[in-house]
Amino acid sequence: MKIYLDNAATTALDPNVLDKMTQYFITDFGNPSSWHSFGRDGLKAVDNARDEIAAILGAKPSEIYFTSCGTESDNWALRGAVYASTNKKKHIVTTTIEHPAILDTCAALERDGVEVTYVAVDSDGLVKLEDIKKAITDNTVIVSVMTANNEIGSIQPISEIGEFCRDEGIYFHTDAVQAVESEDLNVDKLNVDLLSLSAHKFHGPKGIGILYMRSGVKIAKYMTGGHQERGQRAGTTNTPLIVGMAEALKITVSNRDQYVKKVSELRDYLIDRVLNEIQFAHLNGGCIKRLPNNVNLSFDYIEGESLLMMLDLNGVAVSSGSACSSGSLEPSHVILALGVKPEIAHGSVRFSLGRETTKGEIDYAIEVLKKSVTRLREISPLFNVQKGEGSYV
Amino acid sequence: MYNKKVIEVFSNPKNVGEMPDANGVGTAGNASCGDIMKVYLKIEDDIIKDASFETFGCAAAIASSSVATEMIKGLSPEKALNVKNSEVVEILEGLPPQKIHCSVLAEEAIHAAINDYKMKMESESKK
Numbered sequence: 001m002k003i004y005l006d007n008a009a010t011t012a013l014d015p016n017v018l019d020k021m022t023q024y025f026i027t028d029f030g031n032p033s034s035w036h037s038f039g040r041d042g043l044k045a046v047d048n049a050r051d052e053i054a055a056i057l058g059a060k061p062s063e064i065y066f067t068s069c070g071t072e073s074d075n076w077a078l079r080g081a082v083y084a085s086t087n088k089k090k091h092i093v094t095t096t097i098e099h100p101a102i103l104d105t106c107a108a109l110e111r112d113g114v115e116v117t118y119v120a121v122d123s124d125g126l127v128k129l130e131d132i133k134k135a136i137t138d139n140t141v142i143v144s145v146m147t148a149n150n151e152i153g154s155i156q157p158i159s160e161i162g163e164f165c166r167d168e169g170i171y172f173h174t175d176a177v178q179a180v181e182s183e184d185l186n187v188d189k190l191n192v193d194l195l196s197l198s199a200h201k202f203h204g205p206k207g208i209g210i211l212y213m214r215s216g217v218k219i220a221k222y223m224t225g226g227h228q229e230r231g232q233r234a235g236t237t238n239t240p241l242i243v244g245m246a247e248a249l250k251i252t253v254s255n256r257d258q259y260v261k262k263v264s265e266l267r268d269y270l271i272d273r274v275l276n277e278i279q280f281a282h283l284n285g286g287c288i289k290r291l292p293n294n295v296n297l298s299f300d301y302i303e304g305e306s307l308l309m310m311l312d313l314n315g316v317a318v319s320s321g322s323a324c325s326s327g328s329l330e331p332s333h334v335i336l337a338l339g340v341k342p343e344i345a346h347g348s349v350r351f352s353l354g355r356e357t358t359k360g361e362i363d364y365a366i367e368v369l370k371k372s373v374t375r376l377r378e379i380s381p382l383f384n385v386q387k388g389e390g391s392y393v
Numbered sequence: 394m395y396n397k398k399v400i401e402v403f404s405n406p407k408n409v410g411e412m413p414d415a416n417g418v419g420t421a422g423n424a425s426c427g428d429i430m431k432v433y434l435k436i437e438d439d440i441i442k443d444a445s446f447e448t449f450g451c452a453a454a455i456a457s458s459s460v461a462t463e464m465i466k467g468l469s470p471e472k473a474l475n476v477k478n479s480e481v482v483e484i485l486e487g488l489p490p491q492k493i494h495c496s497v498l499a500e501e502a503i504h505a506a507i508n509d510y511k512m513k514m515e516s517e518s519k520k
Contacts (some may be wrong), residue, residue, distance in 0.1 A: 303427055305451040306403070309395075313404050331427065343424035379409050379455060381431040381447035382424065392424045 002315045003361045007293060008150050008178060008352035009319055013244075014203040020247040021205065024240035032237040033228065042239045049246035056253050057195070057212060058186035065211045065229045066242055070177040070198030072222075073211040074101040074144075076233070077173040077194040080219030081142035082114055091115040091139040095127050095156075096337040097149050099175055101196075103333075115139065123338050124286030125154030132161050140170050147176040147183060147190075151334040151350055152285030153294025155183065162191025171217060177201050177209075181252055181355070182260050182292050193217045199241065203355070204248030208241035255355070263353050264292035270351060270362050271295055277366070278373055280390065284335050284348055293353040298340065301383040301390040302376040304348050310372040311349075316365045319350045343392050395452060398486040403452040406459035408445040408466075415445075416513060417470075419505025421498045428454045428495065430502040432462060436510050439469050446502070453485075453492035454499075460484045461499035470507045476500065 004012075024045060030038025032046050047061070054061040067073045082090050092109065094102055096118045106116045117135040121127050127145060136143075143165050148155045158174050165172035173194035176185055180202040187195060195212040199205055211233075213219065225234035252259075274281055280300035299307065304320035311318055331345035340348075351365070377383040383390035395403075412433035422429040428450030435443040444462040448455050461481050465473040478496035482488050488496060 301449065303450050303454075306455055309400070309403060309452040313400070341425070343427075346424070346427040379406065379447060380449045381420070381429055382449050 001364060002317070003365055004317050005351040005353060005357065005361075005365060006317045006319050007354035007357075008153075008201075008350065010200045010206065011203045011354060012356070013200075013205060014248055014251055016251060017204055017244045017248045021240040021244040024243050028239070030239075032239055033226070042237070045243050046237055046239055049242045052246045053210065053249055056185075056249055058188050059212055060215060062230070063187075063213055063215055065213055065233050066238065067209040067211050067233060068207055068235075068238075069209040070099075070175065070196045070201075071101040071209075073196035073198075073209050074099070074173075074175055075105050076211055076222040077196065077219065078102065078105050078109065078142060078144060080222055081171050081173070081194075082109055083220035084218050085141040087139050087141060089115065089139040090141050091117065091137050093117050093119060093132060093135045093140055093143040095119045095121060095145055097121050097125060097127075097151075097154070097334045098144070098146055099150055099177070102144055102146070102175060121154070121337055124289070125149055125152045125284075125334070125338055126286065126289060127156050127161075129157055129160045129164060133164060136168060136170065140168075142171040142173055142194075144173040144175070147174045147179040147185070147195075148291050149285075149334060150178045151332060152296045152338070153178070153291030154285050155179070155289045155291065158190045158192065162193075165193075166191055171219075178291060180249070182256065182263075187212055187214065194219070199245035199248055202248050202252040204245045205241045208238055208245050210245070259355050260292045263355070263357065266353055266357055266359060266362055267292055267295055269359065270353075270366065271297075273366050274369065278370060279388070281373075282340075282344070284338060284340060293357075295351040295353070296335075296348060297351070298335070298344050298348040299373050299376075300344060300347060301380045301392075302373060303346050306376055307347070307349055307372055310376065311365075311368055314368040314372065316368050319352070320348065394489065396486050398484075399453060399456045399488065402456040402459050402485065406455055408459060408462040409447070410445050411447060412443065412445045415506075417506040417508075417510025419502050419507070419509050421501035421505055422450070422454075424449060427451070428498060430454065430458055430498050432458070432499075432502040432506040434465075434470075434503075434506045434510060436470060441465050441468055441470065441473055450495065450498075451492070453488050453495040456485055457481050457488075457495045457499040458502075461496075461503060465503060470510060473503060474507055476503065 028041045030042040032043035050061045193214045197210040284296040308320040335345040415433035417434035431447045446458040448458045478500040481496040
């Protein structure tokens with residue numbers, strides 16, 4: 001049995017999306033920038049996809065820019081805002097729990113002399129509007145707060161922060177990559193100026209993303225080399241992937257209510273059973289304002305990556321926020337930001353459910369999890385199996 | 394990413410568990426860094442008769458512990474002190490670069506256990 005519980009990392013392509021895309025790889029393959037009929041057919045498909053995506057986001061088609069991924073969109077939003085700013089000193093406000101696409105970009109900009117304020121979150125992983133307000137300076141160019149966190153699923157008060165930023169005349173960007181399946185991403189309701197999306201997080205193809213940019217927002221272009229995307233983002237228009245993304249978004253949005261109901265029930269079932277049946281287990285992040293598919297758990301006295309590996313050996317695919325799986329030896333910056341101690345943060349794993357996840361799969365995953373945690377605690381010097389208790393000292 | 398050998402050793406580690414009659418016990422690493430290795434040795438007639446470990450850490454740390462304790466069984470403490478982390482890596486047919494420190498930890502835990510044994514012997518001979 002193989003069970004995929006890592007849908008926050010990526011999702012399977014919807015077969016209907018693949019069907020839609022195929023013709024634009026093979027028959028209608030023309031470059032939308034070409035003047036002949038092949039090109040015109042491609043352009044028509046791209047225009048149509050742009051219209052559909054814009055309608056879903058409550059945006060104008062001219063406000064949708066296609067990029068290669070969420071990371072590119074995040075880079076463009078931040079760098080573009082900074083490079084276009086005429087402020088003598090430039091300042092960015094973001095949070096401590098952003099995706100590396102934001103944090104690493106901020107770090108790079110800091111090396112170029114940009115000031116960045118990283119606003120802390122509470123123990124549920126939520127940022128407070130008051131703290132954003134306090135972080136603003138006269139030099140603030142852009143505020144960037146993710147819609148929902150990728151590791152713990154905390155859903156931020158985007159609309160409120162956006163309203164404040166608009167009153168202040170500061171650009172507001174959100175990385176909404178994790179939020180598409182469950183949240184209403186109407187850009188007017190969210191009060192955002194810039195919003196990043198990535199198709200492969202909602203059963204679309206990898207390699208295509210969106211930057212929504214509100215009319216009137218002036219950010220510098222980031223990719224140069226051609227006139228595509230109204231001169232703002234060069235690079236050959238990726239017709240099949242754009243068509244696929246639009247289709248995936250339509251399917252996702254039309255099934256949203258059903259998805260939220262089904263997946264949040266499974267999420268709560270998983271959390272309840274684990275916390276009841278496995279000792280010394282903790283849920284990271286809060287119970288409310290949490291993505292319906294996100295479960296992040298820490299297990300005391302064991303390390304997350306070895307748990308991930310043991311689950312994988314038994315057919316259950318999850319991700320570890322901890323340690324070395326990502327190539328770094330630090331525990332997850334997100335779990336640490338919640339105030340969790342490093343030794344416990346090291347023992348965290350993320351289960352992210354998908355639209356195809358079944359209760360039977362969750363039951364199986366729980367059985368494997370129980371065995372794996374028991375086995376790793378047998379191996380751990382921090383846990384005494386006879387006494388059934390552990391200590392970090 | 395791990396190779397097959399590391400995964401194989403991790404999924405079936407040898408010498409796991411506390412050893413009640415150990416006469417040399419050593420620990421390396423700390424929990425906040427994400428790995429602790431505890432090595433138990435039973436040394437008789439200047440030979441490591443038995444070795445076991447308990448490890449809190451990643452798959453590479455557990456696999457390194459298994460291989461390292463296996464390697465030193467039957468050696469004299471002095472020879473065991475010469476076992477290098479690179480030999481552990483070799484038996485595991487390589488570790489990802491950021492995981493090399495796991496093999497170093499195994500070497501350190503063995504050194505700590507042998508030093509513990511030596512100190513016990515010294516204090517006994519003074520009695």
